[in-house]
């Protein structure tokens with residue numbers, strides 16, 4: 185997705201904007217539209233030709249409110265625009281599609297496994313994975329960083345879940361297919377067929393894996409731990425394990441590469457800022473946080489109102505969909521000084537790239553560790569990054585992504 189700096193007085197004809205259209209996110213300018221909505225229509229209804237429609241909230245405070253208040257805005261009827269007004273088959277079974285209290289029961293034991301403290305022992309492994317990812321780029325040859333980054337999370341989340349390396353490539357593609365079924369590069373048949381195929385491949389993969397382990401023993405990886413874990417006094421069902429494996433893999437695969445690619449792009453475009461970052465090791469963590477705010481890999485999450493509720497004097501009716509645009513919240517000028525400026529030392533930085541409230545990303549610590557490993561290696565080894573040629577963006581209303589980005593990394 186294009187990360188533009190919209191002009192403050194730019195007018196937008198909303199009747200010409202379709203926030204559902206994946207192509208709009210590949211070639212259009214969502215930031216211009218979001219800025220206009222924040223200023224002029226903080227609660228905005230888009231009516232679709234087929235009779236469906238959805239509300240958008242774009243201001244930081246409203247995004248947080250919708251994501252946090254699960255008593256008013258449920259996650260159990262679908263959380264992504266691509267399934268607007270269609271049933272969510274994972275409702276009540278997968279964490280992201282389940283409201284408290286069941287959500288809390290499922291999340292607690294997984295939260296312990298994925299906590300910053302519990303992941304400490306993985307840090308040396310993460311550093312190796314980061315160095316392996318960067319190695320081909322350090323020759324100084326032209327290199328498609330965005331393509332290489334797509335495999336990055338498989339090497340830490342895939343391994344953590346218990347997926348053998350031989351399956352990483354196939355599963356990484358299936359996860360992107362399931363969030364970008366309209367992108368020509370990932371389509372296998374029509375968008376509907378692409379989505380169906382990806383879901384089938386991923387769910388069947390985990391179903392087979394669990395069946396195998398029921399015969400041979402659960403193992404000590406994340407799948408094994410999920411099979412044995414106590415959730416509200418019971419074990420998870422097969423279906424719950426399958427959906428949660430899917431959720432964890434999807435959560436990691438479609439986001440972390442984009443945080444890395446978009447940050448690399450920002451550094452190629454701002455060599456002075458890159459120089460500042462490289463010369464001030466104490467800014468490693470704040471630079472990563474700024475990369476997360478800047479890239480906002482997840483554009484939106486959706487909820488449904490379970491009762492009539494008023495926002496900014498507008499009545500949202502029970503059953504209506506409300507889309508919280510995270511990418512917009514992270515540029516809200518009421519919260520961030522100079523929001524369209526990448527500042528590696530930004531402080532405070534209350535970005536919501538990982539969401540807000542009960543569904544706050546459970547993989548946030550893992551993603552932060554992985555990105556710190558990657559960028560500490562990059563800053564150590566690379567003098568400067570040059571962008572070579574145009575950037576190809578992912579067609580997805582869900583993930584702000586880059587498909588191709590050729591760079592030359594000049595080694596130190």
Ligand code: HEM
Pocket residue numbers: 251259263279280281291298337341431432433434435436437439440443476480481482485510536537538539540542543544545546547548550551
């Ligand atoms: C830069 C990387 C990442 C970003 C930007 C990101 C973003 C998000 C966001 C915005 C949510 C909130 C969902 C909601 O409100 O409905 C979320 C939830 C989630 N994420 Fe991440 N994520 C990242 C990395 C990861 C990783 C590495 C994993 C796996 C280890 C993961 C797994 C999940 C899961 C399972 C949920 C659902 C949590 C729940 O419902 O309680 N994510 N993520």
